[in-house]
Amino acid sequence: MADVSLRGVSKAFGDTQAVDDLTLSIKDGEFVVLLGPTGAGKTTTLRLIAGLERPDSGSIVIGGRDVTQLAPAVRDVAFVFQQYSLYPHLTVYENLAFPLRSPARKWSETQINSRVLEVAKLVRIDHKLENKSTRLSGGEMQRVAIGRALVRKPAIYLMDEPLSSLDAKLRGDLRLELKRIQAELFSTMLYVTHDQIEAMTMADRIGILADGRLVQLGTPREIYMEPANLHVAARLGQPAINLLPADLLPEAAAPAGTKTIGARTEHLTIRKAANGHADGTVDWVEHLGDQNHLHLTVGNRKLVTLTDPDTLFEKGDRVTIRLKAPLYFDGAGNRITG
């Protein structure tokens, strides 16, 4: 495993600037997740590091070696694609063993066997080693694909939304496992996704990508609690942060220049209006089971917050709303701290 850094890397496809002056350092043993919507430049970034694309400018350094001009094969990276790509005629065992059989490695069968078994256990596919890879469910195939990357110990693992084709439950299980495997192996990992939950739960640091640019880089807590601007604030949190005009609610001690107030559940105190003054009304309570969303109207704006599973709020209730240390943003959308 090794440090990986990108220095001022740019890549355009025709008129589209896919990656724009990207500088990013991933420390040895670190799990970095790039989060952004489709078209933000996530996959292109991975492909540039893997050597599947050449940058227009900038350099890529892996383990102290400038690999910008090197072929993919000599970069010592392992890539897991969004769509599992297994050898259909081989068994699970042979699929996992394949990367280790490269003549350059000169591994003995005993070494290969013990490594395959170890990884098969990690990705929980050890009960199906003799199955043909085509006779697996989607989730199992993707675990084999991840396992095939893990049998090697490359400088860095590059993962392109490896869980997005799986169902919710399996995704939840594999999230926890992948993070644990990474921590156990102390492997360097760059993982891209559009799923904020994957980013929040697995990353040591999250990089927020938009239009090919790195907008903010920090721990999940930093990104969630101290977003640099409106764009970042809107990327994390479920329900999404409420972005309100500065003068919508009373008593907001907003600093000068505040145009927008960002209020998450933890920034709001909502009570039923006793009598007289009310700030808003309850539109409906959305029962999502584990999370219940309270939908409110304040003036001409809608607000959504988490509420207790046994909430006593009902449609039509008039409520008072107080802000507790919310986030402030200026006219350009940048955070005002202070």
Next chain:
Amino acid sequence: MAEIRVQNLRKEFGAFVAVQDSNFVVNDGEFFVMLGPSGCGKTTTLRMIAGLELPTGGQILLGGDDVTMLRARERDIAFVFQLFALYPHMNVRKNMGFPLLAQGMPKAEIRQRVEETAKLLRIDHLLDKPVSGLAGGDRQRVALGRAIVRRPKCFLMDEPLGTLDAEFRDLMVHELRELHNRIHATTVYVTHDQLEAMSMADKIAVMNHGVIEQFGSPKEIYDHPATMFVADFIGSPPMNFLKFGGGLQKGAKEIVVQGASVAVPEIREDFAPADFALGVRPEHIRFDDASKLRGSIYGTEYLGTTQIVAVETADGMVKARVPADIPLRMGEPVGLTFNAPRLSLFERASGRAIRTGVREGAQGGPAHG
């Protein structure tokens, strides 16, 4: 709009039973979601309602009329597929008007209908734009518009949001539900995504292996799952199951799990000694050092307002959802307590929920009848 009534509906493909004697009623104006893993029979059921498959047995009534053997185009329904194909060479207005043109409706009437529908979907400003330049959300709205413009008896939707980014999907989920609140069209919606189901449905049918395991409101299904399959399929993370044994007596309010006594809702059935499971939703678990039910922290997942904590116990992993500001260390020993009135009990062999004081009246077992 109309009520949909499905009676003893059955579909076999050779020896494989895709749908097994399904019964349900979708009331006029209801948003009904069929939820289940792939291969559970939900799409086959939808295709039978649409007339794209003929059932092996049973009946489908649409607004009181038996349509079981009618052709798809004789049923007056609108089917919205997963992939929204628009005519790329036509503008929004022509795309939306096309189904009416095909029906031979007069031009002036088409114009009026399209404009009304566009207003409903808030895309009236786009009517004369080419569809090729539209953003993803607007394309989706145009496709919906093309389905709505015919004012069919009901809408059938097969994972229409399946291919979208998470963020955009959340947006469309709320938009679809809001649209439903405005037009009250009877809708049957198929998905494997429980969050989509919970967000949009008036009623949900959870399907597994061709059988409807439970039919009810999202809240009923979440709070009082009829089977272990439903309890496990709904919720993220899903319900935890803790093993316990021995017999059960009517009136008991306590069970023993891993040597610790746990308060539960009053049991309303007698059982001979067997294997049982205590079902606990992650948000009904709290950490309490005084508790005899022990575990150690295996991992935490930070979600901002809350965190999911995996706790390793003698009986496997238990996941809890607690506030994000509780500090926890990996490997740290913890005691677990549960919110007693919110617990479920199951008989392991059949997987069905045991009747208790808080789920009296709720359907026990698969809703075959």
